Amino acid sequence: MEASGKQGGAATGGQDIQLGFVENAEAWKLISRFFPTKVGGKPAWLDLKNLPPPEMMKCFHCDAPYAFLCQIYAPIEEKDSCFHRTIFLFICKNPACSQEDEGGIVALRCQLPLDNEFYPDTPFEERPVVGKDEYGAEHYMNICAVCGCLGSKQCAGCKKVHYCGKAHQTIDWKMGHKQNCKEVGRPGDGSSKFLLPEADVVIEEEPADAKKREKTDEEKMADYATLVKDKIESLPDADVGELDKMASSGGDDPVFTRFRKRVAREPEQVVRYWRGGAPLWVSSRRVPAAADVPACRCGAARQFEFQVLPQLLNHLDLDETGDSVDWGTLAVYTCSDSCQPPAGEPAYAAEVVWKQQL
Numbered sequence: 001m002e003a004s005g006k007q008g009g010a011a012t013g014g015q016d017i018q019l020g021f022v023e024n025a026e027a028w029k030l031i032s033r034f035f036p037t038k039v040g041g042k043p044a045w046l047d048l049k050n051l052p053p054p055e056m057m058k059c060f061h062c063d064a065p066y067a068f069l070c071q072i073y074a075p076i077e078e079k080d081s082c083f084h085r086t087i088f089l090f091i092c093k094n095p096a097c098s099q100e101d102e103g104g105i106v107a108l109r110c111q112l113p114l115d116n117e118f119y120p121d122t123p124f125e126e127r128p129v130v131g132k133d134e135y136g137a138e139h140y141m142n143i144c145a146v147c148g149c150l151g152s153k154q155c156a157g158c159k160k161v162h163y164c165g166k167a168h169q170t171i172d173w174k175m176g177h178k179q180n181c182k183e184v185g186r187p188g189d190g191s192s193k194f195l196l197p198e199a200d201v202v203i204e205e206e207p208a209d210a211k212k213r214e215k216t217d218e219e220k221m222a223d224y225a226t227l228v229k230d231k232i233e234s235l236p237d238a239d240v241g242e243l244d245k246m247a248s249s250g251g252d253d254p255v256f257t258r259f260r261k262r263v264a265r266e267p268e269q270v271v272r273y274w275r276g277g278a279p280l281w282v283s284s285r286r287v288p289a290a291a292d293v294p295a296c297r298c299g300a301a302r303q304f305e306f307q308v309l310p311q312l313l314n315h316l317d318l319d320e321t322g323d324s325v326d327w328g329t330l331a332v333y334t335c336s337d338s339c340q341p342p343a344g345e346p347a348y349a350a351e352v353v354w355k356q357q358l
Ligand SMILES: [Zn+2]
Pocket: 059, 060, 061, 062, 063, 064, 092, 093, 094, 097, 104
């Protein structure tokens, strides 16, 4: 993955760990043609046509449609078939499902060669798209007006607006489609109710510890504590900072202490990317053994690729009910061969997400 996330970016050959940080960006930059790394909003699909079917996009526990969480643009330089490559994460917004050790989340991997049916082989100029976007999934498929996934159902009234299923049709009806169905045949505001807040994710290399040698570990921990405190004080009462919540429940687990020390180098990081490396666990509970991560269906072993940190929760506005979606870390394992899904199947291969809670 290249630091700037530009088209044709190179995967890192070395062992450098790359960190992702949430940054505000104009929405026009976060669409398919610019191969974004981002959180929230609708997915910026890579293959624009062979999208995952609704059955794949439903929570295994409660059947609710998943919400798009984030996508990481991570081409593999040595592999022609992975000139473009993006890993997508979707979660169930039902808090009870996020408490389950398994399920309630899905990782999908998609890749394309430079010469492909969707995009030209030179990068697009960075400016807003005027008019219809020929390089978006809507150009090829009916897309759910609420979640941005495949929308094979259409509103029977206007026959103009599509949904992935009943749940999203109902949200959108209540959020304004009821009024504008007959008049204008445009979607309501259901997507704003359902989608997570959208932001860019910028990538930087993790700084070496040596750069901060002038400070002792104690000093760094003190800086970190100050940062956490500032963060909490800047938040509304009900919204307790994730790091603080963890600090109070992590206790003296040495794995958690190691996590805190390492994250203290860049406390605002929300993603750690290290393909073929090792995740930074938050807890000594539920650390997977090799056998816990199944091989890909092509036969190749899966390897760690990136993890999402709990700091991302601070950006997601999921706390409205008090009882909220939660995780310690989400570690994503992908096919070490980054194999191509067979022709005729969705171009999005389901990979493995290992969830750790504190
Ligand atoms: Zn669920």
